[in-house]
Amino acid sequence: xxxxxxLDAKGFACPxxxxxxxxxxxxxxxxxxxxxxxxxxxxxADLAAWxxxxxxxxxxxxxxxxxxxxxxxxx
Amino acid sequence: xxxxxxxxxANGGLFDAYKVYNIAxxxxxxxxxxxxxxxxxxxxxIHKEAYQQLPMxxxxxxxxxxxxxxxxxxxxxxxxxxxxxxxxxIGCQMTMDVMGxxxxxxxxxxxxxxxxxxxxFAKDADVxxxx
Numbered sequence: 768x769x770x771x772x773x774l775d776a777k778g779f780a781c782p783x784x785x786x787x788x789x790x791x792x793x794x795x796x797x798x799x800x801x802x803x804x805x806x807x808x809x810x811x812a813d814l815a816a817w818x819x820x821x822x823x824x825x826x827x828x829x830x831x832x833x834x835x836x837x838x839x840x841x842x
Numbered sequence: 843x844x845x846x847x848x849x850x851x852a853n854g855g856l857f858d859a860y861k862v863y864n865i866a867x868x869x870x871x872x873x874x875x876x877x878x879x880x881x882x883x884x885x886x887x888i889h890k891e892a893y894q895q896l897p898m899x900x901x902x903x904x905x906x907x908x909x910x911x912x913x914x915x916x917x918x919x920x921x922x923x924x925x926x927x928x929x930x931x932i933g934c935q936m937t938m939d940v941m942g943x944x945x946x947x948x949x950x951x952x953x954x955x956x957x958x959x960x961x962x963f964a965k966d967a968d969v970x971x972x973x
Binding site for chain 2: 779785786788821
């Protein structure tokens with residue numbers, strides 16, 4: 768999937784993946800896609816909930832080894 | 843802003859600090875307007891010296907390694923992040939008077955107020971939490 772920006776949040780514990788995602792998202796325009804890489808297992812549920820509460824769209828997520836990947840479209 | 847989160851921090855251990863700051867930063871990152879009322883031992887969480895060396899609960903010192911391994915941010919880092927994201931910190935005037943502490947003993951950018959200051963913010967909050 769094509770992303771406008773990739774955020775490396777690997778190695779960070781809760782709540783950092785969400786905080787970093789929020790900051791990265793601030794730099795995007797509505798409709799653009801942010802790709803996030805994280806290793807915090809809690810991010811799986813957290814980023815989905817975060818996207819929903821902020822009116823963004825979680826387009827897809829994947830697991831590659833211990834890295835969780837998310838694609839969120841800014842609302 | 844999509845809502846308001848009001849938090850009372852009334853305890854001063856390391857675990858208490860993580861509970862307060864994790865929820866506060868997560869809420870701020872989710873576009874919530876957040877205020878934390880620091881009262882009694884909760885004042886440790888914003889005290890310039892104390893917040894750098896908050897105690898683990900007795901007998902739980904072995905958690906120190908887990909914190910390190912999980913790459914959990916330090917409390918001063920989390921507090922700075924919360925401030926940067928616009929979280930309001932309110933120190934309890936009455937507790938400060940009881941403990942003989944002045945505003946300059948605390949980290950920059952805090953407000954000092956009483957219970958009513960917090961209640962005014964919390965009365966129409968969507969989420970209210972006490973730690």
